[in-house]
Amino acid sequence: MVQINEYGEERVKEVYTKYPMYLIAKKLSTDEVIDNIKRDPKVSDIKVESWSLPPWYDKKADIIRVELEYYLALNPLLKRWELEGYLERVNVQPSSKTISLIENGIVLFEWDSEVSDPWSPRLSFPELKIASITYDEKRVKLNFYALSCSRNRATNFIEMELHDERDLVGYLNECNIIILPKNLSEMIIDNAKNMRNKILIIDVRNPIDSIPGWMIIGRISFTNLNEVASSSIGKLLTEIEAIEAYRRKMVVPNIRIYNEGWRNVDELLTYDSGGLIGIPEAGVYENVLQIDFSSLYPSIISKFNISPETIDRPNCRNRLHLNDAPHEVCVDFDGLVSSTLKKLIDLRSKIKEINGPFSKTMEKAVKWIMVASFGYLGYRNARFGNVGAYELVIFISKKVMNKAIEISLKNGFNVLHYIVDSLFLQKFSKELINDMDANRLLGEIEKGTGLKIKEEQRYKWIIFPKALNPIKSAAPNRYYGLTYDGELIVKGVKCEGIEGLKVNDSVLEEKMKKLLLKNSHPRKLCGEILFLLSKFSDKKP
Structure with missing residues (x-):
């Protein structure tokens, strides 16, 4: 080690x-x-x-x-x-x-000898020197920086370019962690591998994009840093579940053994249709509240004890059956997958509470594992997969969303749109939504569903654009809006350089609204926004 x-x-x-x-x-x-x-x-x-x-x-x-x-x-x-x-x-x-x-009681990525729990939400480590290398069009770019808990941030040392990648090796000796792209020459990678006592990360393959994020996932999965970075999210999730199975002395199957039964067409359309998604009326709406269930699918799995060995279990003494549900859940014991998800939910919550120097990146990493948990229930190669469990999560999520819609309407809100775990609401009077009304609504929904829900955004205005398909009024997965603090939100279209953009000028705001309404195709949107911003910037004195 x-x-x-x-x-x-x-x-x-x-x-x-x-x-x-x-x-x-x-x-x-x-x-x-x-x-x-x-x-x-x-x-x-x-x-x-x-x-x-x-x-x-x-x-x-x-x-x-x-x-x-x-x-x-x-x-x-x-x-x-x-x-x-x-x-x-x-x-x-x-x-x-x-x-x-x-x-052996070894907790990875932990420099405090008193910490013995791999599920601890805290990271403490000395200053680490890191070299991150990118390679593009025969140019090698180096970014040297230090990562420190005491400084609460990453500190850049130097950024530079090399015209010959062979000059790279000499710069890496002072670093603790080296991040290399796979497209570097084998000679350079081999030289880096031969450096003594270096943590080498090659070919990052998952969306966890930070060293603290890799550390927290590596710790709960007992996986080294390079393997965490180069593994799929599903593989890391399976390792965490397998560790829970090992602790319970439950044999881990080499392949998925829960086979799907025969279904007719009506049953497939009913139970395998995905989450609840509405089709909004295209247009612009003012004073809109967006609320989201917190980790809806993982929370359902945890709350309802959903796990392959609890679904339609024979010889079960205590069963949970929801009206019209396609499957029953055994509650004689805590399920393997549901218990693992509960630990992940608790870990994410504790990381948020601490609000430490790297809490955001750590919380984001745990969230990625939780997001994969639902999809892996239905994945054909998942060791802990079960189509019945997958279908039941979808069924319950629809019940939860319909209940939230019902409560919103009773509290004086018009439901403009809903997407899987989010609702977009506007008062029937279309007036400004105050804190008291928003908090009352959130409390009512939590009480009615038993699941946590939070305010995501309050929009000064929001646009649901017309769908490319003429049969539909608006695109269900795209929306653009401006929050009350002036942040431009563009969802359903990937626009680099626009995230977090502030629009605090009334003239620019009006031009932006017109642009978003007139946009004919999402592929053109990013370029049009950037062009407007540059044009407006040039005109300003």
């Missing part, structure tokens, strides 16, 4: 450990399998443990735990044993390295 002290000095800490793997007997008895494998000198220890078996985890089986002192011996041994045909590996996730870290 590489450790960095408070002075930024690196040292390697050696931790003695054993690497476990889990096996189940085939053809032979458990005792006969143990007699065969204990003869190998690479095997350090063998134990027999009782684990619950999928799909319902209502039956137990003897699982053989084999411990090795050398990690590199694991795969060759396993391959030989499996070829002999008398055993099969189970619990591929979590990995042997992950289990070793857990059992």
Whole structure:
């Protein structure tokens, strides 16, 4: 393990450990399998443990735990044993390295020896020197900066360009973390890999775009920084769920084993149609309140105990059944996926409460894992996937949204639009919405649905543009608006350089409103906005 002290000095800490793997007997008895494998000198220890078996985890089986002192011996041994045909590996996730870290009580990315909980919402680390490299059109750009908890920010040291990537290596020796693009030459990447005690991150493949974000996810998934950056969100989520299964002694399936039953067309249209999305009337609306349910799908999974082994479970004593719901939920115990989501929701909430130097990037990283949780319930290759669970989440989300719409109407609000977990509301009188009215409405919806909801924005005006499809009045997934503090919001169109833009000039505001109303195609919108801004800037004295 590489450790960095408070002075930024690196040292390697050696931790003695054993690497476990889990096996189940085939053809032979458990005792006969143990007699065969204990003869190998690479095997350090063998134990027999009782684990619950999928799909319902209502039956137990003897699982053989084999411990090795050398990690590199694991795969060759396993391959030989499996070829002999008398055993099969189970619990591929979590990995042997992950289990070793857990059992040694090692918390990754934590420099405070008193912290023993990987789910702690705090990060504390000494100043880290980072080199981030981009490579484009045969130009190498270097950005050197320091990351420090005490300074509450990232401090830029230097930005520079190199015309020859071979000059790069000499600049990297002083850095703790090096972020490299995959398109650099193999020679440069190999040289970087050979640098002693450097954390090397190559080929970032997920939307978590910050080192503190990678750290918090790496800590709860017991995954090193490079693997976090280069793994899909789904893989990281599965590792976190597999760790929970390991703690409960639930065998992790190698493939998804919850198969979907036959459905007729009407059932598919009813239960597999996605979240509730409205079609607004195109036009401009003033004094609009946007409210959002907080992490709607993860909250439903957690609140209603939705997990593959709880959906339509046989031999269940206590069932939760909602009117017209396509599936029932067993509530005899806390489900694996629902428990994992509850921990993620709690972690995100605690990070927000702390409001530390890197809370925003850490909270964003946890949110990405939570967002993936719903999609992975229905993903065909997900180890903890179940189409029934996926359908039930959609069903409940529609019930929740319809209840929120009903409560909004009763409280004097017209529902202009709704998208999955968001509502756009305007008073029937179209007058300004005050804090008292907004807070009363939020309280009523939370009470009526049992789920948290928050105010997202208050718009001075908002535009729902005409749809490209002439059959529809307006595009359901695009809207543009101006908040009361002058921020321009453009959703459904990716416009670089526009996020957070302030429009505080009344003349510019009126021109912007006309432009957004007249826009004929979303692909032209960004260019038109930027052209207007440059034109208006040139005219100002």
